[in-house]
Amino acid sequence: DIQMTQSPSTLSASVGDRVTITCRASHAVSTRLAWYQKKPGEAPRLLIYKASTLESGVPLRFSGSGSGTEFTLTISSLQPDDFATYYCQQYNSHSAYTFGQGTKLEI
Amino acid sequence: QVQLQESGPGLVKPSETLSLTCSVSGGSVSSNGYYWTWIRQPPGKGLEWIGQIYYSGSTTYNPSLKSRVIMSVDTSKNSFSLKLSSVTAADSAVYYCARNRDNYNGMDVWGQGTTVIVSS
Secondary structure, three states: OOOEEEEOOEEEOOOOOOEEEEEEEOOOOOOOEEEEEEOOOOOOEEEEEOOOEEOOOOOOOEEEEEEOOEEEEEEOOOOHHHOOEEEEEEEEOOOEEEEOOOEEEEO | OOEEEEEOOOEEOOOOOEEEEEEEEOOOOOOOOEEEEEEEEOOOOOOEEEEEEOOOOOEEEOOOOHHHEEEEEEOOOOEEEEEEOOOOHHHOEEEEEEEEEOOOOOEEEEOOOEEEEEOO
C-alpha cells in the first residue's frame, strides 16, 4: 500500500502569512494527487487536483506543486477562512485512494 | 448543480450490517465520467476512503475493508448505496458520499455527511 505522510501535523500561522504543507508518498504516484480542505462539521472541499490544477471557484492564493513522491500545498496569504485541516490524497491502481493524516492549520 | 444526500440509520449494533444510501439530485448517477464514492471520518481521526462504484456497477474497494464492503447503484432511484458488514465500534464515523471525477480530477461534490454510531 502507498502511505501518505503530511508535515507538519499542526501549523500555527497568522492572517497574511504564506504557508506551505508537504505531502510525501511512500511510492511514486506521478501527479495523481489532490488536496482537500476540511472544517469541523462540514464536508471536505476539493482545492487542487492533478497535483497543481486549481479547482474552479477556489481562490488563487491556493496553489499546488510536485510530482512523484513529494508534493506541496501553498497558501500565499492566509485569510481567516483558511484555518482548517488540509488533507492530501493519492490514487494508484492497486490500493486505490489514500489520504494523508491531515495538517491542522491554526491561528 | 449536483447535490448528494446521505441517509440511513444513525445507530447500528455490533456485528450487524451498516447500510447507507446516497441520493443524487441535479444530475444523474448514470452520467459518464464519474465514480460514486464513500469516505468516512472516525471521531478525532482523518479521512478514510471506503470505495467507489461506476454506474455500470464496476467497483473498487479499500483493501482493508474489501471483505466487508458491498456497494451498489440504483439508476431508477438515482442513488447509490453502501453496506458494511460485521461492524464494530471502530466503524463509528461520519460517512460521506462524494462524486469522483474521472481521470484523477478529484472528488468535487460531497454530501453533508451522516454520523453512524456502532453500539449495543
